[in-house]
Amino acid sequence: MTAFLDRIGIDLPIIQAPMAGVQGSALAVAVSNCGGLGSLPCAMLTGAQIRAEVAAIRAATSKPFNVNFFCHTPPEPDAVREAAWLAALLPYYEELEVDPSTIPTGPGRAPFTSEVADLLEEIRPPVVSFHFGLPSDELLARVKATGAFVLSSATTVEEAVWLEARGADAVIAQGVEAGGHRGMFLTEDISTQVGTMALVSQAVDAVKVPVIAAGGIADHRGVRAALGLGAAAVQIGTAYLLCPEATTSRVHRAALRGAGARDTVLTRLFSGRPARGIVNRLIREIGAMNEVAPEFPLASLALAPLRSKAESLGFGDFSPLWSGENASGCAEIPAAELTRRLAGVGSKQIASA
Amino acid sequence: MTAFLDRIGIDLPIIQAPMAGVQGSALAVAVSNCGGLGSLPCAMLTGAQIRAEVAAIRAATSKPFNVNFFCHTPPEPDAVREAAWLAALLPYYEELEVDPSTIPTGPGRAPFTSEVADLLEEIRPPVVSFHFGLPSDELLARVKATGAFVLSSATTVEEAVWLEARGADAVIAQGVEAGGHRGMFLTEDISTQVGTMALVSQAVDAVKVPVIAAGGIADHRGVRAALGLGAAAVQIGTAYLLCPEATTSRVHRAALRGAGARDTVLTRLFSGRPARGIVNRLIREIGAMNEVAPEFPLASLALAPLRSKAESLGFGDFSPLWSGENASGCAEIPAAELTRRLAGVGSKQIASA
Numbered sequence: 271m272t273a274f275l276d277r278i279g280i281d282l283p284i285i286q287a288p289m290a291g292v293q294g295s296a297l298a299v300a301v302s303n304c305g306g307l308g309s310l311p312c313a314m315l316t317g318a319q320i321r322a323e324v325a326a327i328r329a330a331t332s333k334p335f336n337v338n339f340f341c342h343t344p345p346e347p348d349a350v351r352e353a354a355w356l357a358a359l360l361p362y363y364e365e366l367e368v369d370p371s372t373i374p375t376g377p378g379r380a381p382f383t384s385e386v387a388d389l390l391e392e393i394r395p396p397v398v399s400f401h402f403g404l405p406s407d408e409l410l411a412r413v414k415a416t417g418a419f420v421l422s423s424a425t426t427v428e429e430a431v432w433l434e435a436r437g438a439d440a441v442i443a444q445g446v447e448a449g450g451h452r453g454m455f456l457t458e459d460i461s462t463q464v465g466t467m468a469l470v471s472q473a474v475d476a477v478k479v480p481v482i483a484a485g486g487i488a489d490h491r492g493v494r495a496a497l498g499l500g501a502a503a504v505q506i507g508t509a510y511l512l513c514p515e516a517t518t519s520r521v522h523r524a525a526l527r528g529a530g531a532r533d534t535v536l537t538r539l540f541s542g543r544p545a546r547g548i549v550n551r552l553i554r555e556i557g558a559m560n561e562v563a564p565e566f567p568l569a570s571l572a573l574a575p576l577r578s579k580a581e582s583l584g585f586g587d588f589s590p591l592w593s594g595e596n597a598s599g600c601a602e603i604p605a606a607e608l609t610r611r612l613a614g615v616g617s618k619q620i621a622s623a
Numbered sequence: 624m625t626a627f628l629d630r631i632g633i634d635l636p637i638i639q640a641p642m643a644g645v646q647g648s649a650l651a652v653a654v655s656n657c658g659g660l661g662s663l664p665c666a667m668l669t670g671a672q673i674r675a676e677v678a679a680i681r682a683a684t685s686k687p688f689n690v691n692f693f694c695h696t697p698p699e700p701d702a703v704r705e706a707a708w709l710a711a712l713l714p715y716y717e718e719l720e721v722d723p724s725t726i727p728t729g730p731g732r733a734p735f736t737s738e739v740a741d742l743l744e745e746i747r748p749p750v751v752s753f754h755f756g757l758p759s760d761e762l763l764a765r766v767k768a769t770g771a772f773v774l775s776s777a778t779t780v781e782e783a784v785w786l787e788a789r790g791a792d793a794v795i796a797q798g799v800e801a802g803g804h805r806g807m808f809l810t811e812d813i814s815t816q817v818g819t820m821a822l823v824s825q826a827v828d829a830v831k832v833p834v835i836a837a838g839g840i841a842d843h844r845g846v847r848a849a850l851g852l853g854a855a856a857v858q859i860g861t862a863y864l865l866c867p868e869a870t871t872s873r874v875h876r877a878a879l880r881g882a883g884a885r886d887t888v889l890t891r892l893f894s895g896r897p898a899r900g901i902v903n904r905l906i907r908e909i910g911a912m913n914e915v916a917p918e919f920p921l922a923s924l925a926l927a928p929l930r931s932k933a934e935s936l937g938f939g940d941f942s943p944l945w946s947g948e949n950a951s952g953c954a955e956i957p958a959a960e961l962t963r964r965l966a967g968v969g970s971k972q973i974a975s976a
Contacts, residue, residue: 465818468839468948486821
């Protein structure tokens with residue numbers, strides 16, 4: 271563990287998970303400044319936005335931070351499938367009196383490209399993490415040549431071995447408990463997705479690079495357990511969602527605080543790829559894994575106007591309410607305090623030290 | 624943890640999971656004798672067999688042991704559904720040249736009844752565990768009046784709370800990683816089943832009785848992690864399946880040793896209830912959760928002759944190859960040695976003590 275922390279230059283074995291859509295530089299700064307590794311999700315940002323957010327991080331901390339990218343292959347547009355999705359959603363458009371012509375176009379979530387590699391060569395972030403595998407060998411080589419430490423998520427032992435063989439400097443073992451998008455990339459079958467308890471030690475045995483545990487870790491007990499399994503650090507997302515530095519929406523915050531936060535499910539409705547979120551009306555009525563939603567990331571487009579209207583009325587019925595299976599660690603406290611609690615360096619320990 | 628171990632009178636925080644069909648008294652004796660809690664699965668035994676097996680345990684150890692029962696409600700026979708199941712299996716009967724008239728009748732797995740309570744009043748086992756909830760209040764009161772310590776499995780926080788409220792003395796938090804039958808009883812929806820990492824600490828927070836962690840725990844790292852989450856002990860099944868004291872079949876042992884042991888899935892094909900096993904031909908061709916298999920425990924009947932014939936030919940194509948998501952702890956060593964390794968009291972520690 272210590273070797274890994276020294277290598278990336280952090281004091282606490284806590285990586286704040288990059289969470290596109292619910293956080294920006296403020297959360298990353300807070301976590302990095304207190305000794306963990308803050309992360310900036312970049313998949314929904316333009317180059318100019320990435321540049322501005324990284325500048326904001328560097329203006330507020332001299333500590334290491336992580337920038338995160340998706341490396342999916344953008345799908346071919348499929349007019350028939352997109353029409354079917356819109357047809358499935360049309361009753362909701364009518365109910366909410368939303369005009370379907372307001373559906374946005376464009377990718378929504380952009381993959382890692384040569385232009386992004388250009389940008390990384392310019393801004394040289396200390397840590398770069400990927401979701402959905404790794405970019406091409408050529409692009410990855412360019413990222414590594416900047417000196418960045420490279421992370422990616424594995425959801426199975428096979429994926430961990432694949433990532434190590436292709437050059438990841440450490441592997442995030444993402445157990446099925448984790449919130450948000452599954453990092454799965456060697457399979458599309460969600461029945462292959464294993465629990466954190468089963469995945470971490472098997473991944474530790476299968477690869478030589480450090481393994482970071484993710485999924486179901488909500489408090490210091492979970493951190494201690496993950497390190498006990500052999501992880502070099504943990505990556506935690508859900509617990510940060512109620513922090514003031516997160517930009518989590520009002521409906522999402524309400525869902526996380528409610529008793530229903532225990533009812534999460536893997537769903538492909540919101541983006542086209544399986545991701546874990548709190549069960550809401552859309553999931554209940556259409557079915558979490560219904561193939562009517564088009565390929566990633568296109569499914570999100572036709573939902574956007576519905577989501578926007580419903581949220582303005584105070585409903586999260588059409589919003590992705592991302593959460594892991596253990597939201598018990600969510601606390602409305604500054605991210606630095608949460609990070610210290612997770613690491614077990616609370617005020618008590620400090621006082622007695 | 625210590626209070627729990629003292630209460631049931633064991634030295635090591637290891638409960639050997641009761642595994643109907645793959646073990647009898649020999650495995651229970653070996654584990655109890657070395658300081659863990661051995662378990663005898665009784666769901667597939669007659670009263671006379673239970674009496675004989677408990678006598679065998681008592682002849683071989685003076686230590687505490689656990690007897691395990693199912694408490695499902697037997698289904699109404701459904702001739703239409705059973706005929707559909709047979710029709711789905713008929714091509715396999717033809718391929719293997721098996722006569723469908725050899726299909727056995729009878730329940731296969733019996734629920735806990737008044738007659739079993741009579742038996743427990745006679746044999747007075749120190750620990751009694753249940754799967755699929757608890758028996759009726761009246762029957763449970765009779766079991767508790769014998770002085771037995773009562774355990775049952777919870778697969779969600781709600782089930783843990785339910786079990787405590789109805790009188791369980793401790794709750795086994797069975798994470799989704801676990802092999803064999805899910806203990807789920809408040810829901811039939813497998814998407815509600817959460818990982819061990821997420822379940823254990825939330826269950827610990829939700830109930831006052833001790834929580835025992837199960838699922839994905841294969842070695843001392845896993846035991847340490849589970850205790851770190853707040854568990855009072857662990858329950859481990861899969862790791863014992865290759866021990867000489869287990870009666871695991873040849874095809875099952877081969878599957879556990881193979882690379883395919885990583886591919887497990889929840890399936891209802893073998894019994895009618897979701898249970899985790901290694902993917903084999905039947906699962907691949909019919910579909911793990913296909914509703915064509917009748918209600919628990921009836922699905923097993925029409926499979927029995929196929930399974931028997933295939934096993935005699937060396938194939939596990941129709942056998943339930945129960946395994947959790949982490950078979951890496953399986954070792955062909957005596958159960959006592961495995962138990963000590965799991966608990967971290969190996970020969971080294973003993974030598975240096």
